[in-house]
Amino acid sequence: MVTRHVNFNAGPSTLPLPVLERAQREFLDYEGSGMSIIEHSHRGAVYEAVHNDAIERLTRVLQIPDTHQVLFMHGGASTQFALIPMNLRNDAGSGDYIVTGTWGQKALGEAKIVATPHVAWDQSVEGRYERLPKQDELNLRPDAPYVHLTSNNTIMGTQFFELPDTGAVPLVVDMSSDILWRPIDVSRFAMIYAGAQKNMGPSGVTVLIMRKDLIEGARKDIPKIFRYGEVAKANSLQNTIATFPVYMVRNVLAWIEEQGGLPAMERHNRAKGEAIYGAIDGSDGFYRCPVATEDRSVMNVVFRLPSEALDKKFVAEATAAGLVGLKGHRQVGGIRASIYNAMPLDGVERLVDFMHRFAQAN
C-alpha cells in the first residue's frame, strides 16, 4: 500500500491518482503494442494517435473554435517569453506588457532583449504585487502588436477573474498556472500558452492555443525551429516532442472529461479556495493573506503567520503530518498552498483542519 502525501507544490505538482495509475499500468506495453509509449517513434501511428487525441480532447474541453490551433512546444513558458516577441514583434518593437509579478517581469525582460516593449502597467509595493490593475489604470497602445499578461501569479497569489479589454490588439496570456481551472471564452484570446506542469501533466511540454491569423502573420526571419508557422505546419512534430509529457497531458484531459469537464473543475476549485480563504479570514488575524480580496488566486493561496518563526514551525509540523510543499516562494516567504485541479477537496480539508489545530495550539 502506497502512502500518498498531500502535495501542495507549485509545479511540478500533484497529478490525479487515476492518471498516475493508468501510466504505471500501461508503462511496459502500451495498448498491446509490445513496447512502452516512450519507445514509440514520434512519427509512428501509435504515438501520433496519442498526440492527436490530446489536441482533440483539449479542443473539446476548452471549446476551442476553428479560428485557433493547438500547438505543443518545448522549453516551458519561459522559452515563450523570448519566442513571443521574436515571432510577434513588428518593426517598431514588441508588445505591451501588464506586469503583475515575477513571471511578467521575466517576460518583459526577454522582450527587452528582442525588441523594445512597452510597459502598460507595473506596480509593486516593496517588491510585491499584491493587487491587479483595473482597466482604467492600463496604458495600452492601440497599435501594439500584442498585449501580454500573466493570468495567475503563482508566487504572488493573485489571479485575473476579469480580463482587460485590449480592443483590436491581440491578447497573449501566460496561463501556465490556471489553464483549465474553469471554462473560458477562447475567442477572446489571440494566444494562450501554458507549461504543462501545473494543471495539465508533468514538465516537458508547453501548450499553445493560437489564433490562426496570428500564426500566419508570425515572423519568418528567425530560426525555423522557433517559428510558430513551422510548428503549426508540422502539427508540432517539426522535431521530436517530449512524447511522455504529451501522453500524460492526454490522460489528464481524459480525467477532466470523466470528472465532468471544466464546469466541474470550477465548482471543485472554488470549493477548495473558499475552504482555505475561509480558514484564513476566520482565524482572527492569526493567518493573513496579503492579496487584495478580489484578486485572490484560487490556484495558489499565499498567507503568513504572526512571525517567521511560526511560518517555519507551521511548515515543519505540516510536513510531519503529510502535508508537503507548503513553504512560500523565497521571494515572498510565508506559506503557499498550491491547489490546482488535481488537488482533491479532501487534501484541502486536511490542510484546513491542520490550520485550525495549529492556530489553537500557538
Place this chain on the structure above:
Amino acid sequence: MVTRHVNFNAGPSTLPLPVLERAQREFLDYEGSGMSIIEHSHRGAVYEAVHNDAIERLTRVLQIPDTHQVLFMHGGASTQFALIPMNLRNDAGSGDYIVTGTWGQKALGEAKIVATPHVAWDQSVEGRYERLPKQDELNLRPDAPYVHLTSNNTIMGTQFFELPDTGAVPLVVDMSSDILWRPIDVSRFAMIYAGAQKNMGPSGVTVLIMRKDLIEGARKDIPKIFRYGEVAKANSLQNTIATFPVYMVRNVLAWIEEQGGLPAMERHNRAKGEAIYGAIDGSDGFYRCPVATEDRSVMNVVFRLPSEALDKKFVAEATAAGLVGLKGHRQVGGIRASIYNAMPLDGVERLVDFMHRFAQAN
C-alpha cells in the same frame, strides 16, 4: 505476461527493460517520498538529487574532465542547431560546417539564418551521403569560431570512427545518435550535444557537455533562456526542465554502469554491427548496404533488397514476426535497423535469422 517486440525504431527507441521496470515500480511513490517523481518540485531535494546524480553518472561514465560542464536543455538537438550559432558565432559569422547528411544540412540551415556560416564539406550523390570526408578534403578556416559535425547519421547510416583534426578551432559535435556507444576522449571536444531519445532515455531533454571557457565566452546579447552561460550558472534549472526524461537518463546511466560501462557497450555494439553487416555481406548481393565500408554506422544499419517490392515485403513479414521499426527513412527508402545500446544481442540475432530465412524464400 508482456509480449515485448524487438524495436528497431531510430528514436525514440528501445530502452533497457530493467530501466523501464524500475520506472514502473517506482512510479507512484518515488523512494518513499509519498509521490511520483513527476510530482516533485524541480527545486526540491528529491528531484535535485536525481538531477545531480544524472550529471555525476554521466561524468563518471564518459570520464568528463574538470574542464567541461554537463548541461541539460529543452528542445532537442534541432534547437541546438539555432542556439549554437546564436551563442558561439563571432562578429564575422558562425562556424565551419561539415555536412554529412540531413542533420548537418538542418544545422547549416539554421546557422544561415543566425549569421553567415562556412561550408567545410558537403558532398552528396543524388541527394545521398554515402561516405564521410577524409581530413584532406575539409576546407577548414583557422579563425572559425567553431567546426560543427554530426558524428553519426541516422538516416544515411554513416558514422565517424576517427574525428577530423580541427587544430585550435573548437569542435562542436551533434552526438545525438551515438553518444555513449563507446569510450571517447572528451577533452578533444569543445562541445558535445545529444537529444536523449536514442542512447540515453526518452525524448524531452538534450544533454550538452561543454568546455567551460566556451560557456564563459558565449554571447550575452541573446534572450536569457537561450544563453549557455545562464544555463550553466543555474545548473540547468533556470526554468523547469523535463524532470521525467532527466530521471530516466539517470536510470539508463545506472544501467550502463551495471553492464560494465562504455567498454562493455562498445563490445556489445560491435558484436551487433558485425552480425548484421555480416548477414548483408554474406547474402550474395541479396542485401546491399550503400555506405562505404569504413564509414558504416554501428548504430543505424541501412540496407536495400533487390526491389522496392521486396523491401516492403521484408518490412511487413518482419513486423508480423515481432521485429518492428525496420522501414527505412522516407528520404532513402529500403531498410534501417537502429541498434542502439539498449538493443539486446538477442534482438539482432532474431533479425539476422529472419534475414537468412527471407533471402532463402525470396
